[in-house]
Amino acid sequence: MTANIKRYLALYAALWKNSVSREMGFKGNFILWIVVELLWFGLQICFVSVIFSQTDAVGSWTKWQMVFLVGVSNFIQQLYQAFFLTNCTNLSELVRTGKMDFFLLLPVNTRFLVSFRVVDLGAFVNALLAVGVMVFAAGKLNLHPTAGQFAGFGALCLVGILIHYSLMFILATICFWTVRAQGIVWGYYNLFNIARMPDEAFRGAFKAVFTFALPVLLVSNVPTRVLADKINSPSAWLVLLGVGVFWAAVAEWFWRISLRRYTSASS
Amino acid sequence: MKKYLHVINIGLQNNLQYRFNYLTRTLFGFIPLFAMLSLWRTIYSHRNGTGDASGFSEAQMLFYYLLVAVVDVLTAVNEDDWQIAADIRDGNISQFLLKPVDYLWYRLSLFFAGRIAFIAMAVGPLAVFLYGFRGYWLWPASAEAMAVFSLSLVLTALLQFFISYAMAMLAFWLLEISTFIFILFAFEYLASGHLFPLDILPPMLKQLLYLTPFPYQLYFPISIYLGKAAGAEMWRGLAMQLFWVLVAYVFARLMWRRGIRRYSAFGG
Numbered sequence: 001m002t003a004n005i006k007r008y009l010a011l012y013a014a015l016w017k018n019s020v021s022r023e024m025g026f027k028g029n030f031i032l033w034i035v036v037e038l039l040w041f042g043l044q045i046c047f048v049s050v051i052f053s054q055t056d057a058v059g060s061w062t063k064w065q066m067v068f069l070v071g072v073s074n075f076i077q078q079l080y081q082a083f084f085l086t087n088c089t090n091l092s093e094l095v096r097t098g099k100m101d102f103f104l105l106l107p108v109n110t111r112f113l114v115s116f117r118v119v120d121l122g123a124f125v126n127a128l129l130a131v132g133v134m135v136f137a138a139g140k141l142n143l144h145p146t147a148g149q150f151a152g153f154g155a156l157c158l159v160g161i162l163i164h165y166s167l168m169f170i171l172a173t174i175c176f177w178t179v180r181a182q183g184i185v186w187g188y189y190n191l192f193n194i195a196r197m198p199d200e201a202f203r204g205a206f207k208a209v210f211t212f213a214l215p216v217l218l219v220s221n222v223p224t225r226v227l228a229d230k231i232n233s234p235s236a237w238l239v240l241l242g243v244g245v246f247w248a249a250v251a252e253w254f255w256r257i258s259l260r261r262y263t264s265a266s267s
Numbered sequence: 268m269k270k271y272l273h274v275i276n277i278g279l280q281n282n283l284q285y286r287f288n289y290l291t292r293t294l295f296g297f298i299p300l301f302a303m304l305s306l307w308r309t310i311y312s313h314r315n316g317t318g319d320a321s322g323f324s325e326a327q328m329l330f331y332y333l334l335v336a337v338v339d340v341l342t343a344v345n346e347d348d349w350q351i352a353a354d355i356r357d358g359n360i361s362q363f364l365l366k367p368v369d370y371l372w373y374r375l376s377l378f379f380a381g382r383i384a385f386i387a388m389a390v391g392p393l394a395v396f397l398y399g400f401r402g403y404w405l406w407p408a409s410a411e412a413m414a415v416f417s418l419s420l421v422l423t424a425l426l427q428f429f430i431s432y433a434m435a436m437l438a439f440w441l442l443e444i445s446t447f448i449f450i451l452f453a454f455e456y457l458a459s460g461h462l463f464p465l466d467i468l469p470p471m472l473k474q475l476l477y478l479t480p481f482p483y484q485l486y487f488p489i490s491i492y493l494g495k496a497a498g499a500e501m502w503r504g505l506a507m508q509l510f511w512v513l514v515a516y517v518f519a520r521l522m523w524r525r526g527i528r529r530y531s532a533f534g535g
Contacts, residue, residue: 032446039453043462050463055310186292193299201306 011108012116019119030122037078037126044070044196045133059200064140065228066198071134072227073196073220075127076157080164082123087115088168089185092175098265111255115169138227145227156223156237159244163219164192166247169255176258195220215243270368271376278380289388296336297396303332304400323464327493329403331464334489337397340389342424342485344431347378351435352444355526364527371432371519378428408494415501419488422508427484429515436519439526460486466495480511 023030048070052063061069091114094100103113138145145153171184194210199221202210210217218240225232282289311325323331351374354360363370397404407413434451437444456462458481465473465486476482487504490496496504 026443029443029446032450036446036449036453039450043453043457046457047462050467051306051310054467055313057313058306058309059313187295190295190298194302197302197306201309202302203305206301206305 008108008112011112015116016119019121022118023121034122034125037122038129041070041074041126041129041133044074058198060230061198061200062141064137065224065230068134068137068141068228069198069220069224070196071130071137072157072224075130075134076160076220076223077164077192077195078123078127078130079157080161080168082120082127083161084115084165084168085123086118086120088165088172090114090118091172092184095175095262096265100262101264104262110259111252115165141228143228149227152237153223153227156226156240159240160219160223162248163215163240163244166244166251167191167214169251170247173251173254173258176261191216192219212239212243215240215247218243271372274368274373274376275380278377279384282381282384283387286384286388289385290392293340293389293392297392300332300336300396304329307332323467326403326405328464329400330405331489331493333397333400333403334492335461335485337393338420338423338485338489340386340393341382341420342427344378344427345381345385347374347381347428348431348435348448349445350377351432352438355435355438355530356442360530371523374432375428378424382424405493407492408497412491412494412497412501415505416488416492419491419505419508422505422512423484423488426480426508426512426515429512429519430480430484433515433519433522436522436526439522439529455481455484458482459484460489464489466490480515483508483511 045067048063048066051058052066056062058066094103094114100114103110106113168184168188171188174184191214195216197217199207199211199217202217207217218236222232222236222240224230225236307328308325311328360370363373407416430451434448435444437447441447458465458476458479460482465476465482468476483504487496487508491501491504
């Protein structure tokens with residue numbers, strides 16, 4: 001067991017090394033992608049300040065709490081992006097071109113390989129910027145989180161990344177069923193667009209669907225509430241954990257039955 | 268002219284292959300739109316005496332986002348810029364240098380065909396969605412406003428297309444232009460009024476934005492419909508919009524001419 005873990009860690013280290021040398025081959029592009037993400041991040045904060053020129057609260061959310069929320073949602077999204085996004089979007093290409101063959105032949109868990117193959121280093125830079133925004137907003141809110149709060153926050157962020165990954169992986173796995181699956185990234189962005197919105201802005205069926213079925217509204221709201229001293233409904237983090245585990249299981253199941261449909265591509 | 272009608276016809280048939288894609292795109296697009304509407308509804312219900320600084324009532328604000336969605340379906344550039352860049356990179360444009368077909372008009376015909384196909388797929392779900400929000404539906408400010416709004420929409424579509432076309436010309440110089448497309452898109456998203464109506468910005472900032480072509484890509488026609496731009500201001504705006512369309516057109520032509528000189532037909 002430990003030998004196996006060691007082996008996978010060594011493998012992952014090699015994949016990291018690959019990613020670093022690949023990124024450094026296109027330095028200009030590397031920096032430009034950071035700029036792109038930075039602009040969109042700035043746009044979201046700009047939107048918050050425009051909203052609060054019109055009102056002084058969204059439900060019980062104040063301006064700096066919402067900035068904090070935007071920071072947290074970006075933090076989670078960037079970390080997810082660093083580890084998984086490129087890999088998920090590449091999956092359909094592997095299937096379409098038949099390059100999947102090589103991955104299936106390697107004596108390594110295939111899902112591990114297709115999920116972790118590339119690391120997006122620029123996303124770490126942006127995650128760090130998100131932390132900067134969180135710290136700044138926390139200063140404005142005069143927050144003094146305890147070690148317990150930090151631990152809870154970290155754990156919930158991990159669950160959030162797991163949910164991002166599971167949902168996106170399911171979307172990406174659809175490419176085994178229909179080759180033309182370019183709409184996937186589009187769908188993903190639209191879905192997680194609402195993660196940075198305060199949960200109290202929603203009601204009724206919409207809120208129920210995006211809380212219990214697709215827990216997008218919990219992913220960044222729950223950890224934010226933990227750190228920002230906002231009361232969480234007591235079961236919120238349980239729901240987040242439960243639904244997260246559920247979707248991770250569905251992702252694994254769907255991956256297995258989809259892989260059976262793989263027929264390679266004849267050249 | 269006739270040959271471009273042919274192009275439109277072919278483009279329509281090609282685009283209808285993607286109808287499922289268009290449909291899912293439209294449906295997924297409703298999620299953030301609905302979220303935005305909920306957010307503003309919450310803001311208006313909690314607003315306690317902060318005043319109506321923007322001059323937007325709740326109905327106007329919600330309707331604004333609905334109208335943005337409609338104008339987007341009618342005029343937005345879909346994947347044209349990516350396709351043009353790919354054409355240049357893969358050497359597909361070589362044939363246009365030999366044939367008596369102008370690449371810009373060819374692409375414009377395809378853009379037109381793509382919009383028709385997209386509208387055909389989006390109109391059903393969009394109508395259902397709008398019906399769900401019929402309580403917020405506003406009529407155009409006047410018959411004149413409606414007429415000028417329609418005219419302005421055509422200019423909006425042309426402006427969007429020419430700017431994207433000029434942007435895609437960067438592919439003559441650079442291998443990878445997606446970052447530039449996204450950077451431009453970020454500016455457009457904010458300055459054209461996608462994220463929020465520009466009228467709620469401080470007047471100074473709004474005037475500054477109006478010096479750029481971005482508001483004419485979306486916000487201007489909508490402000491005509493809502494009656495925010497009326498009378499002399501409307502006509503002046505329309506003239507400015509026409510001006511920007513011409514500038515973008517000339518710029519697109521110029522970029523092409525420059526690019527062709529560098530072009531060395533990879534692959535072929």
